[in-house]
Amino acid sequence: FQLEPLFPLVALNHEQIKACTSAGYLLADKSQFDDIAKRIVNLKEGTLADLIERMKQGPVKPETEDEKACFKLLHDLDHVNYKVQGSITSKKYMRNEIWSLVSYLGAPSWFITFSPADVKHPIALYFADTDQTYMPEFRAAQDRMSLIANNPVAGARYFKMMVDLFIKHVLGVGADHPGIYGDTSGYYGTVEQQGRLTLHLHMLVWIRSSLTPQEIRNKILDPCSDFQKHMVEYLESVHMGEFMNGTMEDVKNRLDKLDTDQPDRLIPTETLPKVPPVQCEHKFDSTCRSCLESKKWWENYKDEVDEIVYYSNRHQCRTSTKDPKNDTDGKTEFDNRGCRDPRTKLCKARFPRETFPHTAVDPETGALVLKKGEAWLNTFTPAVSYLLRCNHDVTSLLSGTAIKSVIAYVADYITKTPLKTHVMFKSIQTVFERNTEVLNGSKTQGDKARTIITKIVNALPAATEIGGPMAS
Numbered sequence: 001f002q003l004e005p006l007f008p009l010v011a012l013n014h015e016q017i018k019a020c021t022s023a024g025y026l027l028a029d030k031s032q033f034d035d036i037a038k039r040i041v042n043l044k045e046g047t048l049a050d051l052i053e054r055m056k057q058g059p060v061k062p063e064t065e066d067e068k069a070c071f072k073l074l075h076d077l078d079h080v081n082y083k084v085q086g087s088i089t090s091k092k093y094m095r096n097e098i099w100s101l102v103s104y105l106g107a108p109s110w111f112i113t114f115s116p117a118d119v120k121h122p123i124a125l126y127f128a129d130t131d132q133t134y135m136p137e138f139r140a141a142q143d144r145m146s147l148i149a150n151n152p153v154a155g156a157r158y159f160k161m162m163v164d165l166f167i168k169h170v171l172g173v174g175a176d177h178p179g180i181y182g183d184t185s186g187y188y189g190t191v192e193q194q195g196r197l198t199l200h201l202h203m204l205v206w207i208r209s210s211l212t213p214q215e216i217r218n219k220i221l222d223p224c225s226d227f228q229k230h231m232v233e234y235l236e237s238v239h240m241g242e243f244m245n246g247t248m249e250d251v252k253n254r255l256d257k258l259d260t261d262q263p264d265r266l267i268p269t270e271t272l273p274k275v276p277p278v279q280c281e282h283k284f285d286s287t288c289r290s291c292l293e294s295k296k297w298w299e300n301y302k303d304e305v306d307e308i309v310y311y312s313n314r315h316q317c318r319t320s321t322k323d324p325k326n327d328t329d330g331k332t333e334f335d336n337r338g339c340r341d342p343r344t345k346l347c348k349a350r351f352p353r354e355t356f357p358h359t360a361v362d363p364e365t366g367a368l369v370l371k372k373g374e375a376w377l378n379t380f381t382p383a384v385s386y387l388l389r390c391n392h393d394v395t396s397l398l399s400g401t402a403i404k405s406v407i408a409y410v411a412d413y414i415t416k417t418p419l420k421t422h423v424m425f426k427s428i429q430t431v432f433e434r435n436t437e438v439l440n441g442s443k444t445q446g447d448k449a450r451t452i453i454t455k456i457v458n459a460l461p462a463a464t465e466i467g468g469p470m471a472s
Contacts, residue, residue: 001151003250008471013461016084020457023080024450036076037449039069041439048429055422067102074424080457086466087457088419098188098204098410105186107212107397111406114384114392116162117312118155119144120270121389138266152197152468159199159469163189170384171205180383181238182207190410196468197381202410216398218364232359239381239394241353241413242373243309244302268304269389271309276301280337299403305382312391315339315351315376324379352376368398412440427459 001007027033041303047066054060062068081089102108118124122136128147139147148155172179173189189203211219219227241249258265277293285291317339339348352375359371370379385392397403431452432439440450 002151003279004153004208005468006469007073008152008156012086012466012471013458016461017454017458019083019085020080020454023083024454027079027453028446028450032077033446033449036079036453037445039072039076040449040452041445043069043073043432045429048425050431052422052425052429054211055420055425057461070425072333074421074430077453077460080453081460082456083397083419084461086461086464086470088424088460088464092192098407101186101188101204101206102407104402105206106210107398107403108407109207109210110181110205111395111397112203112205112384112392113201114166114388115158115194115198116388117388117390118158118198119148121158122270123161124158124270127151127157136272140383150341153472155198155252155469156472159201163201166384166388169388179428181205182210184208189408189468193467193470197469199469204406204410213398213403220361220366220368222364228361231368235368235396236359239370239379239396240372241355241370241377241379243306243377244382245306246375248310248314248376251310254303255310256306267311268308273304273386273389274300301386302382305385308385308389309377309380312389313377313380313385313393315347315349315378317347317351353378370396386426419460423463424460427463428456429454431459 029038044066048066048070051060051062051067051070060067062071062244078089078092081087082093084090108441116124119141123134125139125144125147126134128151136223140412147210167173167187170180173184173187178184184205185208186206187203189201191199191201193199218232219225220231245251246254274297276297276444277290279294280288280290282288284295304421340346341348353372355375356369356372360369361367362369372379381394384394395402395406397406435452435455441448443451
């Protein structure tokens with residue numbers, strides 16, 4: 001079943017049909033259903049077609065009663081749609097959950113994003129292959145992509161495994177140790193599919209007993225307190241915006257030399273992390289074997305983190321189908337439309353970013369600016385880079401402005417509908433055209449309306465183009 005490309009899509013669609021059919025029967029018992037039924041049965045297809053054509057040119061404000069009825073139908077669908085996985089309304093309810101968590105737990109402390117690289121990670125490739133025994137081995141890029149493309153369930157299994165491990169071992173939820181960022185009191189993650197259908201996660205994290213932005217500001221500005229020193233130590237210990245060993249140019253030169261000396265070597269993004277040796281309780285002793293092994297491991301750890309960050313986190317204002325490591329001929333053609341605004345020609349991701357040689361505090365506003373040495377990197381957590389071996393970024397939410405911006409981003413952008421309104425209207429129009437017999441038949445007005453609503457709700461997910469991994 002995993003290798004049948006349509007299976008997860010058909011299975012999801014059956015669940016959606018079941019959910020919206022049940023919700024449709026429940027809606028029929030509600031007092032406002034008569035108004036909804038009347039609106040649906042009397043909807044004018046000519047008005048709908050006119051709206052579709054006008055909305056292709058730009059936003060349209062409904063003016064006539066018939067136009068208002070068409071827009072009202074989108075709201076009517078919410079009564080059924082909220083029960084359907086992957087529907088537009090289910091995403092609206094996710095916003096409510098996020099704001100409820102903010103109300104209950106207060107302001108979140110961290111915003112974390114990561115994109116597990118399923119086409120490179122050995123475990124993802126093991127899930128996608130047919131071998132029963134796990135044998136990590138290097139595969140050519142074409143083989144890796146073929147395995148993952150032919151098995152969307154494997155991509156979903158791998159993504160869920162990585163997210164579960166992150167929540168348990170990095171955030172410390174359900175574990176016998178605190179998380180890297182502190183004692184986690186809550187989290188909320190939303191999953192999104194990228195252009196090539198790979199899944200990635202956007203997560204808000206709440207830390208127990210954390211202070212509000214105003215409390216942090218007051219303590220930072222207090223001249224008699226050492227809070228500022230401890231806050232800076234905490235922030236710099238869990239995330240950074242530069243390489244661990246040198247500058248971008250230093251890391252590039254070191255990797256170029258490695259590629260020349262060892263052309264067949266495996267890059268860290270295609271391998272598993274190595275377990276660290278047991279550390280001795282005493283201080284470093286050059287005659288102690290455990291101390292020497294530990295020192296060597298930490299040196300390799302920093303080098304691997306730099307390499308992972310260089311290949312995964314570095315923004316280049318371009319998109320390419322080639323692996324940057326294998327681009328040796330210098331003739332790769334890049335598509336600069338990926339992140340460039342066509343009008344301003346500026347990077348949509350706001351690169352290059354401003355750099356700061358050291359962490360500083362504005363004595364008047366209390367604003368904390370974290371040390372950041374690289375303009376083309378987001379801030380990241382080294383340990384998370386080492387463990388996940390993929391692109392990720394970590395943002396500390398210390399100001400009220402940052403918190404509001406991130407919550408708006410997660411709640412509105414990540415849970416946004418992929419469909420434009422005129423596309424939704426087009427799906428509705430198609431349902432009406434295909435069900436003229438139902439609308440002109442002998443059924444009651446309520447039965448007609450319930451049937452049409454169910455068919456519309458079933459038609460909308462097809463237009464959203466959900467990929468196999470997301471469906472799985």
